[in-house]
Amino acid sequence: MNTKSITQNKYQLTKLASIIGLLLSTQSFAAENEERKEGEEARLVITGSKIRSVNSLAPSPVTSISGETLALTGHVNVMDALLDLPSVSGGLTNESGQFNYANTGMNTINLRNLGHERTLILVNGRRLVSSDVGELLSDMNSIPTSLVERIDITTGGGSAIYGSGAIAGVVNFILKSDFDGFEVEARRNQSDHADNVSDLLRVTFGGNFARDKGNAVLNIESSSSEGLASRERGVTGVRFDRDLNVLNPPELSTYAPTWRYDIGNVQTGWENGQLTEWTLEEDGYRHADSRTLSIPIDRLIINATSHYYIRDNIRAFGEFSYAKSETTNPSDLYWIGSRTSRGNPISIDNPFVPIELRNIALANATDEIHYRGRLNEFGTTGFDAERIVTRLVVGFDGTFAENWDWEISLNRGDVTNDQIGKDVNALAFKKATDVILDPDTGEVRCRDEAFVAIGCVATNVFEPFTEEQMRFWTNNTTLDGKLEQEVAAASISNSSLLEMPAGYLAFAAGIEHRREFSEEHPDSTTASGMSGGIQIDSLEGEYEVDEYFLELDVPILSDVFLAKSLGLNMSYRSSDYSHTGRNDSWQVGTRWEINDELTVRTQYSEAFRAPTIADMFNGNTRVGLSLENIDPCHNITATSAAEGVTQQQADACRLIPGIAAAIENGGTFNGEPEDDIERWAYFGASPDLEVETAETTTIGVIYSPDYFENLTIAIDYYDIAIDNIITGVANRYKNQRCLEGLPVFCRAVERDPTTGVIQSMYNYVFNLAGREVSGIDAEVNYKYSLEELGDLKFRFLYSYVDEHRTQDDPQSGWRDELDQLPYFKHRANLSTTYNYENFTANWSVVYQGSIYDEKGRNYYNNHVDANVLHNAQVRYHFGDKDEYQIYLGLDNVFDQDPPFLPEGYLNGGPQSATASSYSRIGRMWYLGTKATF
Template identity: 30%
Template structure:
């Protein structure tokens, strides 16, 4: 393989992401003058194959050596460390969302624009999406868990719009996992890991085999892999010993003075405890509870139903409070910090040279991933009305009620005797490819071609064990004593009627450990939905150099592709009926077809002339026709100019799209309870929010501009640096307003949305429907900086690498403009809705030293400090007037700390054995995550929201052995 100096970076100059988490190419042996050299690798930022060509769109490369240094048990975790990727999902991003079914998937999110705008490819070919989703930014994205890691040669990241080259969903860029199709031999890995807290045990075992046959005319590949990690149930980390939340300030008013939002420690719930909390009383014919005159308010029922006084604390802002008996009413410390994960993959490939110019091949892939969150959600109630006739009311409480004319109790409970609702998701991915490739000549010009058909599918089985059947719960909680003084469900108390339920077992809401398994079995059941997402692709393409200009040969690539996407599924009868507390999935059915053709060219405009050692024009266009929304044209224009050896400039301008996914279009709906404020009267309640697809959606459109410069000064051999600016402007962005926003806008006069807001006979909102729409405009601007320097020091080679991404703007424009750049709150941001969000900058820096047979790499990775919302006004006792509907809020502190983590990787080759041992420590200093207040819309306090950008696990050790023969 031809060698070149380090200035070649496959289109982005070393793409530096090698930095300990880097994306660089593997370094080869140095030449006699100690100048470092790299293998030239053809990258796929373009369909044009030109040895040594550097594309105008930046392409970063994460090589197999850098993947080995990180030694993560999941390839996506390694890729997600690159600064250009922000906010991707992994098993460490705790997800208590039952309805979306996204828990456990690994997605990649370039530019913070959403995983559904990053096209993920396996050897240049699409993969079926992993989940139907419900308005989540992972909707339509494939699961990187399905990648056959053991045979990946490198990962290429195109950081810029590439729809004209690769098609829809490449609006933010492309992540392409490249297979080592020529691997020969046997290699394997065995790895174990554990946190410094002796939990989250992980294992990884892989084996890959490659061998020629038929006198090397054919080649066989096979790989198998199994990886698993334990769930961390509860949160016993030191940083979570005191809960931390952002709440509405109960002492604030619209006239100002004190801030509307305050951050407090020691947070629990003011409206519920695990065994039931009396929060008010009903007197006589009263239709609303009151705390006045209710001497029973603040009675908490603990083990065996024992009543105890409950201290509501010094600050109460329903449903939260600070202080008092907060530890008795908190639930976040019971929830799972990470999920239990198990992943297995198998991959096989066979190729055969029919002739010297024609090769046929077939590929078979299989992956199964199971993610279990045993404590995803409590089935809570804040407004239970328990009448004095309830059979389980302790007698002393009943006597107090009778003496004070209290007809019913208002209670809140998290139903500790009922199991937590679990999220148990199993995804089975299958892929089959049959193709042929080769070369031919026309008029003396060499051409290459490729044609294939592919079917890939994901069977996404979503289950929710322990899900509460609401109707059964209502019947069971309403108990009385019958004529025989037996405790029975009230529906069975009188003479037999049509409303009787012989299976009903009465439920005791007073205390913990007071209900039998028979009661639990009656109230709970497993929710279930099985969705199959199928993708069929047929494609043909060719490339060659049919013409020449004064500056060199003109390259041309063109092709056709037809794709069919389909979803079909089933759901349980109870889910279809909306009978559960969470989930309530519906079977989705739908399909669409896509036909497209593309052409791309590279035209040399100048070569080896003064002020232009190289000047190339790159242009591409793609016509795409969707069966659901018609046709659309995408295009790209780019140029690279190298005036001298040391300097290269690149410019691109493109029109890109993201088409609506199967979930966006055809999701039949999922529903769940959410904490809700009625905009009509300000009352708070838990309502049902239902999200469905919208078949009238059209593709999002984006205009992308990129400007970059690459420096490789001759006076500093081994040094390379690139700086790239990007601007992405999106129109018609697909988004769901959400239940609260739909209701708010309806009440503000947007009558078209009122059809989604369903009120009961009493005027109270009971259900809000939610559909995605082409409603937003968004804009992202920023800079990528990459640097690499390799030099001989003593007996070995030292490599310094750095990569950073600066998010200058992340604008979301709806009724107002929100800038999400510099927001570190993940889901905790207030008023963000569908807004884009990311820390202001992310970075990676690594220092490595290689002295055969040992090597060591120290990596520093981090994020900037940030805010909850850029529109918040920080004040203490001099706050301006505001209202809850104002475009801003006042807050006592709007700062979220940044973080810096150090990782250490040590590798040692066992001489003459083909094996090496490795030891990796992530978060070497065991740095705690920043304090980020919990999400306020979750119904109850569910823990600090620091999963997206911070390490929540703590110091993590991994060790293992690799071999290759």
């Protein structure tokens, strides 16, 4: 821990607080005892700026969703509503998170398809704690939908204002702060198939106290979703082999509930004491039978907010939130096989081997029987997870003198993420299936005497397993995680610091101190590598960052020809990290109001993202290593090398002692031997990482024509280029770079000193990749009055992506990902709302453009047509004071089927296993009611 930086930071905060307190106590604050004027305009902080102002204008493009608009979407979770926005791509959702075991059940936001770790989440302008241990990924499950006043989304470069992590942009949830009354809401959702049922109950109550000097609000929200199994939908997808040939039948695995025994060249089944014919068509395993399209989740959210005016110009405020989510993440039936670390070949001398199988082995001149299958008695793999996120914010804010605003706050977030599942102890299974006849008793027992002493239960792989057998070689697995975040901040601003010819100079400045801590510990079996062949070490680490920022809003022109106003906004932030050192970010923007109708805005920023605790302090995770196509030295001779191997790499191969011995006298080095040696890949810490950096440019216009009342059009061009992206690197690439003499890659490769064959690979992450994205966003808002018949509101959001490309490392070319799943070129959303007295109806259309996937070769359905979904809701208010509401909604009105996606698509998984960019659930109904008193 950097004690010196903590002490310095506390001194800085104390000093600033003392200055503010001194200013508050002076006689210059003449209005301190006057009552607040009724209707007085408050100076507010808008998203994208730290300056409080009455007429604040966003220095960067901001898309806002009001609480009323959010209600019209009918979504239980704010994440589902955000996914309809063209600029938001799928992060983690209930429909895409099945195999994300570390963060199952989380809902995260991914702006611009730049990765959810590059989108910063705020609540009331302050950081929301991460819910993923070791990472910086905030979970939308902790946001109370009914308490949201509005959501602001600004894309591209927010590091200068808010700090690390805002490369793609910022999502700011503004919660209601002055609620007076009692509100209760209940709703049920279910699909057209009467499944995927979810229930929701919300209660909010609060009001003013102490003669209206204070306000307190309590919100409780409970929801439960039963999830949806893959087998409940007919779309199951297509599987490909490694050469992208279609497998037929497509969805079946050779690791099946009906076990297969390989004896020499013979494949057979064995059931009920007799030989059976084993065929893939009849006995293969369908993954969809045990996987899910939507993960079951139960949520409980409690939020409390309060503020109290100590004096007319000093306010104390507090926010508390508690969010608990429980998920069940089922997956496949547990598979086991003798050609994996989960099983071992059985000798024909094993007393459990049936005579019929022993005879087949003898006829085929082999003394081993290999097996593969699913542990039917064991059940599905997967685990249950409980995540609890608590957040407490306390602080003071106020005003002094004229137009001076200040704030001091402490923000503390805590997360526990506990998972429990079941797995097979690989060593125990190996010992339990290696059996002999006891020479003294004639009974079957485990061969290993040490394991016999601890109760080893002889296990027969030719018969169904018994409970007694499974108790010995299975165990509960646990993964217990904890995360802490602490932020201390102080800021001061003035919207009219200095009068200039074109207006007032405005400024904001402040300091922040943030501490991030994470730890995660697996159970002892997993830590020792005996659970499923995977070893996971504990993670533990922390870092601290001290920051200061400055923002200026400079008026340049006012009320002159072609410039109603022209202003320059500049911001700068310096961040001193305990693990990566000092980094700076800055941005400059202009807002040029040509006249009352036309405004031009521009912005350029340089942003960064710091490495996470998991990046730099992770413990080693060990998995099995495949040698296939990772060693450039494979098949090298004294005079030749494989295609694509450079002369420099080939010469370096020949200098490795084991390889030199293999190729002397005309030999060829075999870097992919078929042997029984266990080889491992390790995933561990990368202490030498640097920050990711990004350059962001936006240029836009806002047009509100006088001749077309209530119409606003905003069009913005954006360009984001990221360098030094923290990324994993393919094993072959690391070997190539090592052979070229780069020691940072050689430390990731370990060869047998005698044979030269690779024994271990270390999968560190490096600052190597690059990514560039550019495009155009458009937003059109229009309100049309039907006079006595009500009014219509239209909102159209459109995103056109001109470029999205990735460079895996500096030596490789750029890979164009545009138009390949999930990098859509065109996405749009059109929402139409009709209001008439107590009746409201909304119809929205969500559009995703066509894609063409080109994963190395053509196959029959590379092209996927555009996808269009229609959603609708009607809502009616009634009662003496319109205190009651009832609403009915329908998502995917026309029951649009998702496209048929094979496994093998770029960034696409097997459709039978997980959802991707298209929902697999189908039409969804919901009915709700709300009462407000």
